[in-house]
Amino acid sequence: MMLEDRLSQAIDRLIAGDVTSELELSLEEQELLSLTRSLRNARGAFWPADEATFTTRLLDGFAGRQAQPRRPFLFALGAAAAAVVAAAILGQTGGRTGQVAALMLPPLAPHAAHGTAAAAMAPLAAPQASLNKKVTFEGSTFVVLRIAPLHLQVHSVGLGVVALRMPTQGLLQGGEIRATSLTRRTYEVAAVTMKAPEGNGIALLQTNGLPSGWYRLETGSGEAALFISSSVVPPLKKGWTAPSGASSPGGPFAMRFTATRTEAAFPLREAQSTAGLQLLGPLGPEDPLWSTQEVVEGRQAIVLVFDPTPRGTRQLTFLSGGHAETMVRLP
Amino acid sequence: MDEAELIRRAKVGDRNAAGALCTLHWRTVYALMFARLGDRAEAEDVTQEAFMRLWGAFARFEGETIGPYLRTIALNLARNRLRDTGRHPQEPLSETPPPDPGPSVEQEVVTAEIRGELLAALAQLMPEHREVLTLRLMDGRSVTEAAQILRRTPEAVRALQYRALQKLRAIVQDAARVGEV
Numbered sequence: 004m005m006l007e008d009r010l011s012q013a014i015d016r017l018i019a020g021d022v023t024s025e026l027e028l029s030l031e032e033q034e035l036l037s038l039t040r041s042l043r044n045a046r047g048a049f050w051p052a053d054e055a056t057f058t059t060r061l062l063d064g065f066a067g068r069q070a071q072p073r074r075p076f077l078f079a080l081g082a083a084a085a086a087v088v089a090a091a092i093l094g095q096t097g098g099r100t101g102q103v104a105a106l107m108l109p110p111l112a113p114h115a116a117h118g119t120a121a122a123a124m125a126p127l128a129a130p131q132a133s134l135n136k137k138v139t140f141e142g143s144t145f146v147v148l149r150i151a152p153l154h155l156q157v158h159s160v161g162l163g164v165v166a167l168r169m170p171t172q173g174l175l176q177g178g179e180i181r182a183t184s185l186t187r188r189t190y191e192v193a194a195v196t197m198k199a200p201e202g203n204g205i206a207l208l209q210t211n212g213l214p215s216g217w218y219r220l221e222t223g224s225g226e227a228a229l230f231i232s233s234s235v236v237p238p239l240k241k242g243w244t245a246p247s248g249a250s251s252p253g254g255p256f257a258m259r260f261t262a263t264r265t266e267a268a269f270p271l272r273e274a275q276s277t278a279g280l281q282l283l284g285p286l287g288p289e290d291p292l293w294s295t296q297e298v299v300e301g302r303q304a305i306v307l308v309f310d311p312t313p314r315g316t317r318q319l320t321f322l323s324g325g326h327a328e329t330m331v332r333l334p
Numbered sequence: 335m336d337e338a339e340l341i342r343r344a345k346v347g348d349r350n351a352a353g354a355l356c357t358l359h360w361r362t363v364y365a366l367m368f369a370r371l372g373d374r375a376e377a378e379d380v381t382q383e384a385f386m387r388l389w390g391a392f393a394r395f396e397g398e399t400i401g402p403y404l405r406t407i408a409l410n411l412a413r414n415r416l417r418d419t420g421r422h423p424q425e426p427l428s429e430t431p432p433p434d435p436g437p438s439v440e441q442e443v444v445t446a447e448i449r450g451e452l453l454a455a456l457a458q459l460m461p462e463h464r465e466v467l468t469l470r471l472m473d474g475r476s477v478t479e480a481a482q483i484l485r486r487t488p489e490a491v492r493a494l495q496y497r498a499l500q501k502l503r504a505i506v507q508d509a510a511r512v513g514e515v
Contacts (some may be wrong), residue, residue, distance in 0.1 A: 007418045007489075007496040011477055014495070018474050035499040038506065039471060046453045049368065050361075051378050060354045061379075061385040065349065065392075 006032065014039055338398040345392060356385065359401055361375065362483060363408050365473045369464035370412040372457035380415055384408035455505040463498035470495060 013028060013036050028036060051057040051320070335350075337358065343351035363384055367377035384407045388400060397403060456464060469480040471490075477495075481488045 005492075007492040010496055010499070011492040015476065018470070035496070035503060036502050038499055042452055042456070042471045042502075048450070048453060049374070049468070049472045050364070051374065056379060057382075058353070058356055058360060060382050061360055062349065062352055065344070065352045065385075065389040157494065241470060 010035060017043060337400070341398065341400065345395075352389075355400055359404055360385070361473050362401065362469070362475070363404055365468040366405060366465060366483070367408055368472075369468045370409070370461050371415060372464065376415065380408055380411045383411055387411075392412070401483075417437055451509060453508070455502055455509065458505050459498060459501055462494065463501055466491060466494045467498050468504070 009028060010032050013032070017040060030252070335354070337355070340351045340354050340358075344355055349354070360381060364377050364381045367380045367384075368374065371377055371380065384404055387407050388395070388404055395403065406479050456467065459467070465484060466480060469475045469483060470477070475483070477488045481491045484491065
């Protein structure tokens with residue numbers, strides 16, 4: 004039997020979970036089989052991190068095209084507890100001061116498409132914001148923000164520009180994206196233009212001069228709500244400082260919005276672990292539902308989710324390393 | 335329920351049947367896309383887009399299995415993605431990989447590093463080598479199944495698998511030598 008065949012049989016046994024003798028194999032084959040075993044053991048890192056969420060994404064287009072009529076956008080906005088994914092990133096990219104952009108799950112998502120009471124109680128979809136890539140487009144650097152289970156992905160932000168990445172068929176005919184203000188009903192967004200699709204499907208929305216607020220964004224594959232802040236963020240500070248009551252502890256600061264929840268992401272010092280971080284409360288009914296860690300622009304951040312969205316200014320205090328550190332103001 | 339029946343049901347809007355079709359095929363498509371693109375996030379995006387295109391054309395789909403159709407779409411998308419990536423290359427923001435969310439005991443860190451090195455080595459292989467390894471070792475496909483998917487003979491798959499492992503070993507050994515310096 005040839006080397007290739009013997010090795011293949013050994014691999015078949017390995018896949019079947021048989022770890023018995025490899026004595027018939029040569030030293031080289033044993034080495035290759037050992038490598039094979041390591042690869043096989045590493046396969047957990049190969050598949051999508053959250054398979055359940057990922058497979059849900061695969062059905063998004065099906066829900067929109069096969070089974071259900073499109074629901075009115077505002078219905079989906081109201082049922083957002085079922086379809087919670089929104090994200091924002093604010094930071095400095097390419098030397099520019101960032102703006103805030105938040106994206107809500109399009110109403111064609113499975114939970115919203117059904118719109119039943121049961122669906123409204125569906126669990127919070129785990130956001131999968133991945134911020135480990137950047138792309139240079141027309142001379143500007145953008146952080147690539149992927150938000151599963153969206154198939155419309157908001158990417159980063161330079162001053163007055165929101166970069167979107169989407170499947171090429173996710174555009175209206177003629178390559179158009181339409182945006183309409185949700186907060187000013189009569190205001191049609193004339194200033195939003197799309198400069199792509201080009202290259203890898205990144206579209207740039209020019210948002211100069213737009214008032215802050217939520218915008219309804221329509222593409223061929225669905226709708227999304229986009230939050231655009233026209234305010235320039237205060238200069239970012241390095242690391243955390245003593246409690247100041249100021250709005251941001253510095254560093255990239257991200258918030259997630261939905262109709263009923265707020266998620267806030269706070270950057271931590273680069274070397275700081277969130278392991279010893281505690282939220283000092285209580286905030287009563289505004290206690291966070293949960294918190295988790297994420298990486299924002301390559302730095303660890305803690306993300307808090309509130310339900311319902313707190314109103315007014317709230318100072319949150321964390322205990323880290325035995326002393327309280329600065330907090331954030333919730334809008 | 336066989337796949338043809340799942341397709342029939344999905345065509346009349348049965349979401350569960352569509353879900354079963356996804357379950358049946360997504361791993362193979364994803365594995366192929368990872369092999370082609372060498373990046374998990376890219377593989378996720380292209381796999382999703384392939385399914386979106388399938389659903390878009392589903393009413394006109396006539397076959398009894400969606401596998402070959404889906405893979406053809408995905409491979410075309412991957413080809414386009416690679417071409418476009420050449421125009422707008424994406425780079426890592428940081429050399430530091432994202433931290434694991436779980437408890438960071440030393441052994442887990444070591445294991446994660448090894449996994450990361452292996453996946454990085456895998457990404458350096460030629461696409462055809464990655465394809466055979468991802469289908470066989472990640473997706474757990476038999477030689478016969480991999481041969482059907484890759485449109486090769488079983489003998490060719492065995493030979494390709496052998497060469498792929500040899501290349502991978504060389505890459506891992508080179509990386510280890512560099513690390514020792």
